[in-house]
Amino acid sequence: MKVYPDLEPIGPITFIGYDKFDPFKDITQTGGFKIPELMQTKTEPARSDDEISKDMEKLAKEHARAVIFQIDDKRFAKLIDEYVSSVSPDRESILKSQIGEILERVKNDMPDMVIDGDMYNNVLIQNGVVENADFYDENGELIMNYNGDKLYQSYTKAEGTRLQEMLNVYNEAYDNAAYERFTKIA
Numbered sequence: 001m002k003v004y005p006d007l008e009p010i011g012p013i014t015f016i017g018y019d020k021f022d023p024f025k026d027i028t029q030t031g032g033f034k035i036p037e038l039m040q041t042k043t044e045p046a047r048s049d050d051e052i053s054k055d056m057e058k059l060a061k062e063h064a065r066a067v068i069f070q071i072d073d074k075r076f077a078k079l080i081d082e083y084v085s086s087v088s089p090d091r092e093s094i095l096k097s098q099i100g101e102i103l104e105r106v107k108n109d110m111p112d113m114v115i116d117g118d119m120y121n122n123v124l125i126q127n128g129v130v131e132n133a134d135f136y137d138e139n140g141e142l143i144m145n146y147n148g149d150k151l152y153q154s155y156t157k158a159e160g161t162r163l164q165e166m167l168n169v170y171n172e173a174y175d176n177a178a179y180e181r182f183t184k185i186a
Helices: 023-030 049-066 074-087 091-107 157-185
Strands: 014-019 113-115 120-126 129-136 142-146 150-154
Touching: 023 091, 049 074, 049 157, 074 157, 091 129, 091 142
Parallel strands: none
Antiparallel strands: 014 150, 113 120, 120 129, 129 142, 142 150
């Protein structure tokens, strides 16, 4: 596998915003919520890393031959999700438990406040509505941010490392297939 030494492992980065996703509203109205699609949460892998890598190589070659890139294909995101989720924190459980705790504090007639807890921080409540909240895993790494109507995921260092590994697999296979395609044309 080709390694890109100039790239540092990805730490906390935000990559997906879920418009109009309000877990606070969902949990008060329905008693629960389903974590948004492709937001990584701890799962046991159904396949080996090698199997996922081979599928990613195959997809990259297909993309290179068709002159398209990963952003245009949901299969890419699903392979990334499958590979990274094995080291992800249990975002779904953390979010559910912390939202419950936050909502309990909101119920105590505190319409405007900033509160902190063990696994959440910077929770801003205005007029009884949660406007912002940061969520952390058990290691103290930022894993999610909610800002009023969007939930953002931030990668942990372990997730960033796994993501970089899979991007390296994709990029090497894509580059090689694109080079082959180019040399056939020339």
